[in-house]
Amino acid sequence: MRNKVKLSWPLLIYGLLVLLAFWGTVLHWQTGLLQAGSIGGLAGWELLKVLGGTSAIIIPMLVGYYQGPIHRRWPLALGYGLVGAVTFSLAHWLPSGGGTTERYLVQQIFITWLGTLLLWMAAPVLHRILHRWQAKQRRTVILALIGVFLVLEILGWQMLLGFAGGRSLVWLAFLFTIGDWLATDRAWWQRFSRWFYLVLGLISWLLTALTIWLHNSRVDYNPHRGLLVDHLHQLIGIAPCQPLLLITSVLLLMAVGYHHLAISLADLGRGILTLNLLGIPLAFAPVASKIPWLLCWIVLTAAIITGLPLLFERLFADVSWTISGAAIRRWAGRVIRFGWPLLLTYLILWLLTVASFALLWNNDWTMVTWAVTKRAAIININTLMIFAICLVLMAITNRWWLSSGITIAFYIGWIVASQLKIAAREEPILPTDMSTLTAPKEMLGMVDSKTIVAVVGGAILLLGVCAWLEHRYGHPRLRWWGRLGVALVAVLFLGSFTRANHSNSLTFKQLQKYHDIPYFYKQIRGAQMNGTLLQFANNIDVHVMTKPVGYSAARMHQIEQRYTTVGAKINQDRQHGTVGRQNLVFVLSESFADPSRVPGMKVHGGDPLPFLHQLEKHTTSGLMLSSGYGGGTANMEYQALTGLAVASFSPTMPTPYSQLVPYQKRAWSINQLFNYSIGIHPFTANLYSRKTVYHKFGFAKFYHFGSADKLTYTKKIYHNPKVSDDSTYKEITLNLRRQPHGKFVQVATMQNHMPYQNYYRHNHYSISGDNFSEGQENSIETYIQGIHYTDTALKSWIHQLDELDQPTTVVWYGDHLPGIYNKVSMSKYGVPLHETDYFIYSNKAARRLNHDRIVNQHQLVSPNVFGALALAKMDMKVSPYYALLTKVSEEIPATSLPLDGSSKNNTAHQGGISFVDQHGKEVKLNAKQRQLYHDYQLVQYDLTAGHGYLMKDRFLKSVAK
Template sequence: MKLKKSNINWFSMLWLTVLLITTVAVSTTARQMLSHAAGQSFLFLWLIKNAAALSVLILPMMLGAFDIKIPHRQTAVILLTGTGLILYGVANHLPQPAVLESVPSAERYVVQNIFVTWLAYLALLLFSPWLKKRLHQFTIKQRRRTLLILTLVIWLLNLNHAVGVLGLAGGSSFLWFGYLFAMGDWLGSDQALLQQLKTGWLMIVDLLVFLAMCLAAWFNINQLTYNPHDGLLLTTHYQVAINAFQNTYLAMAILVIITLVKLLSSRSLSSFYAILGGLMLNLLAIPKLFVPFLKYQPRWHLLIAIAAGWAVSWGLAVLISQWTTRLDWQLKLDLGAGWDVLKKTFAKCWPFLLTAAVIWGMTIWSFGYLWNWQLNMLQWIITDHNAIVWANVMIMMALAGILIALTNRWWLSSALTIIIYGGWLVASLLKIQARAEPILPTDLATLTAPKEMLGMVEPTILLAVGVVVIVLLGFAVAIEIRHGRKYRLKIQWRYLIGAAAILYLSGFAFINHTNSPTYRWAEKVDDTPYFYAQLRGAKVNGTLLQFANNVDVRVMDKPKGYSKARMEKIGQKYRQQAKIINRQRTHATVGNQRLVFILSESFADPRRVPDLKVSGNPLPYLDQLKHRTTSGLMISTGYGGGTANMEYQALTGLSIVNFSPTMPTPYSQLVPYQKRAVAINQLFSYSDGIHPFTANLYSRVKVYRKFGFNRFYHLDGGSRLSYTHKIDNSSRIDDWSAYQQVLLNLRNHHGNQFIQLATMQNHMPYDNFYHHNNYKVSGTAYRTSQAQQQIETYTQGIHYTDGALKKFISRLDQSSQPTTVVWYGDHLPGIYNGVSMAKHGLVMHETDYFIYSNPAAQKINHSRVDKTKIVSPNEFIPMAMAQMDLKVSPYYALLTQVHEKLPAITLDTNVHSHSNRPHSTAVEYVDQDGLQTTLSLKQMRLFDDYRMVQYDLTAGHHYLLHNWFMLKVPH
């Protein structure tokens, strides 16, 4: 079957027109399309992604496969740079609405870098005659062999698109486009190959590969929605088709070129194809260019603008021409000899590859099990998280390497590795079923009691595991006896493999050291430890890598001079200090007083945010209340996250800045494993924890139990919440319900009491769920209209908090029970995307706080609180005790000294959050004027005492972890 040039031209015009129509459709329906990716919207997005992706691959191949006669090559220069790059440059400087905010930038739907694509196509277009001249210095056979080897290498690289060697895996380097050109040149010249291919069968293969490519595109276009924080935040992923599935696109592009070469009678085509290619590449800029105009009505303005741009492109192509200077260079490449080496290597290493494939399959199975076989999540793991999959595989392959180095028996080593991994996965899944937590390094202590541990497993599971082990070992031994000698290694290779494997595995001992190669590697493969939610970490990272994430965890580095004698000296020092403080205090015990700690989720006055103007005052009552109570600003160690860290510091008086950077979340990494954990509620005879949300995050159930709380009210069992009202369409229990729960618990208990409340009303997301929003914002603190809407919704939410707070304080004022409230915001919400953290980092970590005592408490307490303008969360305990006129133990005397004599202490405020990844060791000190300062020599000694005591209570020998130091008031 032969097609005339005219038919091909008409076909190309049709292709071009379809691209234009679908581009317009995508641009005009972007919001709905990106929100649901279904129905017509799905088809539109599918069409433009696949057509544009294929164009990017096919066009360079066509330049190589066909001789395109361009009498005036400068036409293409003007067409590409004068139209495409100008359009793209303009698009980059236009304000982008929120239509595409939740997805990668528009150009990433087809290629990683449009500029490189344009430039590479332009270079190939200009220099194709000279490139072909150099390529044709080699025989067809040499080119065939070289390109087949190179294609295999690229195929392997693309299995893990995070590799990015020479830009080949990303498809965004000049080398990549040079490869495509050479591939097209070979396919257009290899008549021996073309004669062997039958057109009918070629069409069938084209169809099958096309279907595979469609499936690949669907995998990556599918909307993946899951709750990475167990309901806290809905996360939506849209994947990038060409990057993850370039193998299928490449196969399709090669088949298209072969088909065109078979169908066309001549390899000489007109310059129409070069112009066509330029216009296709220009289309890549259209979605990003015209999305800003979506807010304008009527939409036909957009159609006119696109049509005008189209006409200008054609006009430039016809009117401007100029001859370019010819260049020449040498190109010599012959990898033909590598083919035999490749075959021999495969023959030697195929058992290794087989083992890797089995372990890969077991890893994928474990991910499927953890995600309850949700197809969209499993495809997300395979396509977008395949680097994580291979990280788990490599851990087990390193173990196999150690075994082969020791035994020099590959089949036996392989079987043992598979058995060990299978046992690990079974044990991990059993623990997850029982305790909703994967295996952690702390669980290795159970190996000392194997009988007890095996007794918890059902006999049928043990029997099945035993049968599998016997079968695998028997199979391995049989193969080893018959074929094992083929795969013996020389002693030097055994040393090398063993050393490399040990070096690789030992690197995980430094995975949380921020300057280590392992840490940088973990960041590159997108390893997210999720220390605050270990099960979540296992589901995203795999059980092995999540285990490794927890290997490199140190509570604190041992302070210089730490010893029993030094700690006893410090204990006596603050025992004497307690006596001095207590001379000014009235109450030796809490008596009948109540203390309530309220962590107000994400609360911080938006009027303090730089470059943000808020219409009206959303916090009239809080402003008035702060003027008549102990109040000021708290310096948070997080931005947009890190709630549990502020809660930990407030309840214990210990500062997170003293902990090792490898332990960013003490709630889940430290407290559950302590023999005794310190907390303010231990001064009271009865204590309640309240959190109107799930209790799975941050191991709160374990933490509150370790702290000694009597009851914990939450939504996952435990004690039942009595108030669960939500405002309008919000998915969060409102603050007034949370405050009512506090009031109910205060009424239901007689005697002293401590209550810890962590609210949820103002937690992200802020999806415009209030029926009435009375506040508008303006300024440069946000970049998009979506961020503006989020800030306005958040502002309305804190106004509701202000009203709830007014009712709450009013009820407390009427109570005869002496009650003190420590109320604070834990961090700012992460919605101010227009504020520079480097410039305004300190302000962006300031939240509001106050300490209030109702009239009944004011009657019996006469002490005052010093230093109130700027504090850190670890200061709330001594401040509350001062307001309650309570005498202190040596420990609380130390905290009182820290509060009164040291500035506020925090982590580096130039970063967004320290809530999950290992944080930096940079410590900042903030004085009462809100300025960074340094410590005097006397202050440094006090801070050293504080750090020494914190080490002793958490990571040391617990010399001071006794009642005489922690709780008892000295006489």
């Protein structure tokens, strides 16, 4: 017995260590006893946590390793199974809440426990089936599968083997097979000493802990800081299925069982029930204060750890077929000889892709590891795209090394060109840049000559190496049908990206599974997240707008004549033919919406918006139907400025600011009616291509962080990192005073932008209700305090405007609700979750000039009619275009993208249009309304995607007569 390693007590101790590890994990995220800065503490718990993952692998392998006889013991087996099931069932119904991490983990552990029990019962039959092959045959297959598993994990495609994160029966059966092989092929793997396996196992164990930590530490992208924020992930119970964890477990099992591994049924029972221990602390985390309950479950589990299962000896029919080792070796040799050049090329392209991600993140090692671990599938999609190009070249030339050389050289050039464009314009290469290929001399003139020489020289050297490889390893060749098949597969794969933004396409659905987010509103961010090739492909499938029925030059001429007549009739009651000395200010108030309208929530502490509510009683005001929830600011800004509805655009173009306006020859905006226009945005202007858009719209100045014209007022409120609304309003007043009369000012504030992290000294408001998650109260109360400061600043600003001698009208509106009411059903309350506040106010000078016109019949509007409403408030005559918008504001219900949550901000969506009446009900248009809206869509198509028949001053600017 000296050389035997008995597992009874070691397994029990091991189970208690596992329990300690998981209880420590629970304490970590439930009570915060270990802080993120405590590296030693985190490392210790991480190493202990790996024990849990190791147990979930080693125990099924032990079941396969055990080759001894099994006796029938129905009562004990039945009792063991029932007690384990009851344990998990009760844990499942603990007050952890549906969908929480604790409940999810208990369910996953239960699957592992149950699958291991089933393997134990079926072990004799499985052993007989496996032993039909010789040990060395099983060894070849098992080691090959482990290698494939390692490669697939690196590529992010482990699901191809059906291992499903270490929970599937396929995975558990694979572990059983490994254990059986270790027991029957001892002569092969015992050629090295046990210390060899022990040292390698410990090294692999440490690497496993590091790998799992990289996978489990969650990194969130902060879209408005332009960086990634590292958060401590809720450390999960059993580690994800990791090849290193598997290799570690195999090495440790070899080290422990080098001389002889004595396993009894009691050992296996203790081992399987160890899995039961894993779920206990996680299940009881929500009631961690009730320690006696936890101790009771530990004692109960330990008491039943000696239970024995019942084993069915005949579950499957005998299997008589075998595969010879020689056949396996011949097949493997052919695959290696033919496949190693392909694998080598793919590896080089993969490394180049990783290098491109490193360049995109300025060689930040943290971000490189994040990309490799968290965006592995995205990295491989980029690699497959360039690899598909290589396959097309192979089909054409039938020379693999030549095709590889050309592809690699092209990819290096692509990466260099991408970096050059990013350095020059903070934007990756896009499909619209392909037009520059017609002027190569001009483009190359913008690149440093040393860079050109280095790229060309490197390409020549690479092609020379490939020519030698072609001479040395140039065979075998493909036959014509093979070349045709390769070309067809590669072209179909590349062609599939032409449907990348169609929500009903297979390509779109697969890309969503891999978390492809195009980030159309900031292309550089999309490249950082998705890679330059995939981001390029995301921008291929962009269609501005479907051509409306009847679009033609003659039809557009009819529309121009029709609304010239309509405009002349409207103008009979208007007094001003030009803007004269009048100013118009559009203020988009970031995330502003009255919280008292949110279903299921009450605000305590008084009215946070007393001035706004009082002002709304005496001026044009109401609710605006936003096209976004929690985001989509630029879409509301675009609609207000242009009068065009985003709901009419193609679902593949969700962000016209960045996808449309920069590429238009001429883009219309209301500011072009005025003598002078400026933009103000107290933040960076990198998002949504605002600098390009405002220039295209014809703004004379644009004040933002980093602009040549500096912002004067940039004060903040306490710890809020965003510029206060009070400062922004002062900036508006300053520019109204110092710029010429008859001007337009576009403003987008930032004070109330998410997140809401206890910025203010005191939150004077509290909330109650059931529309927010536990722990979310502080964020909502901080937000409410913020909009109260907006209300106070608004009161002061309106007073300043009334003292201004220039006639000034203000269109003020919230762009969308903040995305903090996460328990309100979007399908049930879609309309109120898209309603924000607006008002149109004229100062004293404007009221005297325009006889205080109040356009108050509009209670619910969409932002595309703000221009028409503002001109009515200013008593200004309209052009045919604004005559059309006036009719739309009077006769068409408020318009938006679908309000049921199916339309996401800044990404391709399902499409469709929602019309909402003044009572907040979604309605359908009648025949007259459909005709009017069809005219409106024809005009929108003509101005954005059509021939521009109406893109002329007499339709857009000139007063209809």
